[in-house]
Amino acid sequence: MSKRKIKIALAGNPNSGKTTLFNAFTGLKQKVGNYPGITVEKKTGKSNLSADIDAKIIDLPGTYSLFPKSMDEEVAQQVLCNSTDQDYPDVTIIIADATNLRRSIFLLTQVIDLNMNVVLALNMVDIATKKGILVNVDLLSEALAIQVVAINARKSKGIESLKEAIINAIDEKPKQPFLDVSKIFKGIIEKANVIRGIENNYASFLALCKQKLSGEVINRCALNQLCKNNDIIPERAQAKETVKRYKAIDKIIQLAVKKGKPEGKYQFTKKVDDLLIHPFFGYVIFLSILFLLFQAVFSWSAYPMELIDSLFTNLSIITANAMPQGMLNDLVVNGILAGLGGIVIFVPQIAFLFAFIAFLEDTGYMARVSFITDKLLRGVGLNGRSIIPLLSGAACAVPAIMSARTISSWKERLITIMVTPLMSCSARLPVYTLIIAMIIPAEDFLGFNLQGLVLMVFYLIGFVSAIGVAYLMKFIIKSKERSYYIMEMPSYKIPDWKTVVYAIIEKVKVFLFDAGKIIIAVSIVLWFLSSFAPGKKFEQIEQQWAGKARCRNAHCS
Secondary structure, three states: OOOEEEEEEEEEOOOOOHHHHHHHHHOOOEEEEEOOOOOOEEEEEEEEEEOOEEEEEEEOOOOOOOOOOOHHHHHHHHHHHOOOOOOOOOEEEEEEEHHHHHHHHHHHHHHHHOOOOEEEEEEOHHHHHHOOEEEOHHHHHHHHOOEEEEEEHHHOEOHHHHHHHHHHHOOOOOOOOOOOHHHHOOOHHHHHHHHHOOOOHHHHHHHHOOOOOOOHHHHHHHHHHHHHHOOOOHHHHHHHHHHHHHHHHHHHHHHHEEEOOOOHHHHHHHHHHHHHOOOOHHHHHHHHHHHHHHHHHHHHOHHHHHHHHHHHHHHHHHHHHHOOOOHHHHHHHHHHHHHHHHHHOOHHHHHHHHHHHHHHHHHOHHHHHHHHHHHHHHOOOOOHHHHHHHHHOOOOHHHHHHHHHHOOOHHHHHHHHHHHHHOOOHHHHHHHHHHHHHHOOOOEEOOEEHHHHHHHHHHHHHHHHHHHHHHHHHHHOOOOOOOOOOOOOOOOOOOOHHHHHHHHHHHHHHHHHHHHHHHHHHHHHHHHHHHOOOOOHHHHHHHHHHHHHHHHHHHHO
């Protein structure tokens, strides 16, 4: 008897524990690709729900609502709102941070109104309890008319209960909408349903608000005319619906969530936040962490880089001796192996740097960095979210540029992409190392290695250059789009090492397979040019200058 196969989408706000739950569900049975036509990562995996049900798990990019403000959020909206999409789920799990429930429920209620089968996974309930936030799961489930399961994704607690809830939700018939938009915009939603040929009130409302839903290009003119005839301004309609939705959500929060006294350590956490996001000391602490990060990355990566270098040197010697002398030997040794060596040697630095970044993100500190740098970066045409691509650019510009997709403003996203390559990436390190070794003495300065300090200055020059060019591009690139920055401070957490390891593996794979094939191709081209360049030109130049030198010496004597 063949197993039943279903699709499950994981959706939720950023920093709600969605990826951790994805890892708990799938383990190593996952793969990462790109959504068709765009560079947004697509994570899918497999999980056994029961003896007769297999599930394909789709980890959607984090989003706050179905009104997308970035490429990531747009992908989540397209999958959830388009029943013809290849990843359209049989069941959608909304992962909510129990310490910040109001915003998560906003997305949840939108998905409910799309007539989808939904389960709410209430994550971090233990942290919420310690903060004095008491959530009554039964009351919340009753008020929302869906199944709610308390879980701890980091410790894989509640996963089996969540699987049971998913199985029960597979064949559930959609209940009444949470907020009936047809009552807010009477007679208009029904006409939009007729135009679209689909009986889905909330999807038709999204289409009226000019959201890009699949197949809406054909109906766009008719929908615009419907708005015009009924004096519907999409932005105002969206604002009106949002206000009414939050009013309904607040009633549920008052019913199901009670506030108690937080534990002492969470009062201490607030004091730590006051220091970490301080207008002055926040920057001092961030620069200090950045300095220690670079010192550690370059110190720790030195040994594995030397080991990789020696391995490829020995491999080149063995290959050169094993193969018959000739053009093929030269191509393999000086073209292919030299190119591979030039790629793999930087893997330790990229791995260490992204390990630190993943660690800082998982603890919750990176959100604070984005917050404190937003005001500074906004003055030069960037965004608080730009700091992560800029930092990642110190390892490799390829994954760094890909991470810029989370920036909502197309202008700020474009400027970030354009200036990220100005950051000093790992490929420039051999040049820096050679220059520093020739000029800077191997001495200590204020207890730190002087050469390491100079290397840090080189990287700071790259950052200052990126900031300067971004400031100029701010005036060159014109946009009427109003930019804003929303960042909810996640609670401090002990990093989930599985998530950190997966992040490192994925970033290294991007470097090896995306940038690597280009580097190898360039290496082969350089080998070809050096092997088939006009012969004996350098020898002739050397002989010419040597002759002139002899004549000059003879004249002097």
